[in-house]
Amino acid sequence: MEKKHTCVGLAIELVKQWRRLDKGFKGLGRALSIYSCEEKVENGGEYVNKAEPELVEGAEKEHVMAGIHIEVDGRAGVLLADPGYHVPRVLTVMEDGAYPHTGWFTQSDEPHSRKEYHYAFNSHHHGYVEWRERDTRGPLVVSQTSLIYVARPYLTGVNVTERRNLVYNFKSLLSRDQKGHVTAGIYFPVGARGKDAQFTLFLDDGTSKHKTKFKFSAFLRRDEVPEAIEDQIEQCNKQMNYKYGNLLDTICRAARVMTDDSFIQQLLEINDDIAAVSL
Template sequence: MLARVAARGGTVASHFYVASAEEEIDDVEEYVAGCRPPERNENDHCLMACQVRVSGRRGVLLIDSGYHVPRTVCVMADRLPPHTGELPMDCLSGQLTHGYELSPNHKFAICSINRTTAAGTTSTDRTCIFIGGHFENPYAFAEYRNIFHTLRSRVRRSPEGRLLSGFYFSLRPAGHGAPALTVFWHGTDGQRRRCRLPLSELSQPELLTEPQLEALQAAGRQLRLSPDQWQQLLQRSVDALSDRKFIDRVLQVNERILYELGTDDPPSGWQRPDV
């Protein structure tokens, strides 16, 4: 991300730094009361931040690919322009709306995420982004969690937040459903379409039907990838889904991260994997 900012010229890239974010905070006021996150925390992902002043007014710019936010967000302490305000985005399961504010001590940006499912159910989660300093330890919980997260995806959004195309797959324990990769794209009628492709067929392209091939081509094209880039990305995904030993090891490491480094309580009978 920094390289893309730097490529636009000027010195703005030198003012960005890596910030950390912790999701689903219950007591936001207590969390942001200090000058740093609590000693016991789970920084779920990282993003880019740049503190700014507009005519003496404090604010921060955020570039957040971890949440697939399709534009640079500006969070002003007084919530006046150029404050981004609410940012609507759609997702495969419904609608998201991100809202941003700065904490009273200006050490955190608080992101409120309102979710509305297709069935009309609503919920709100709040994420605290520490902007008072650089993310100092890329080998702690956040980086481990990103590397070993069991849901992998790549998506493309419009600047207005519309989900355009992408694909995703999950790494699951043996016996928990056949492995598969799902692609989604928009048809000529403007409607979003989705196609689930079992690994057994992806591993043998000659078994793919014409509609499945068309789905793959449409998703890759709308991701703005060349045929070679799309084929390489698909092949790497197929290789990962085909390697049972690799998946089992990732799942084991993921459990250790959650139950030893993190704050989640292990399920009854859980034993520490030997990894």
């Protein structure tokens, strides 16, 4: 948790920072909570009718966010902050959907994809907030709904969500600007074997964006990485505000892990088992 690379670590750190405001806003620190989120829920009605999350068979709870319950002129609501998904605003979700309810907003707008988010209390169970995502890619619009449980604090984020994400079969290490846009980083699927395993290096130099794929096998020995590639990695490293050589060291360590076929197979089997249980 120390480096705060996951949604759990980021949410815990955000709550810690917010609690400093308790000196000026008494009681704020005690009211802050971390809330659990079930992503991509297929049957929201069946899920919320279970009343409590622990009654839902196969719940993964793979995401968390920070928040606090509020009341505006007698009207109930909740403020949510999602640093894990790099949402660049604090979301106001009112039970009646009236001002200052956030409503639909654009999370990202790229040439190939526009993502829009919307948060609202579930009409059948106000213990849940529905997080709707609308992804528009040309004529194709893909929608999904996730459920955030705000009735009670989530106390097992490290024990459940963090552990679940350790074996997730897609890894990323990204740097973003204040609006949540990716500026630099790497990402890769876990599953390809040996020489086929590769990662994507992403770099935004301010005028153009660059994506380059590299084989992990080229990074098994740090002293054998070509200078031109090392320079490109270091450019990304600077944009991520890392100390010199940090990103290259991370990639080399990941390369050695990716060559351990037995470990990778176990990781994928655990991830598949969790996915199967959650169906």
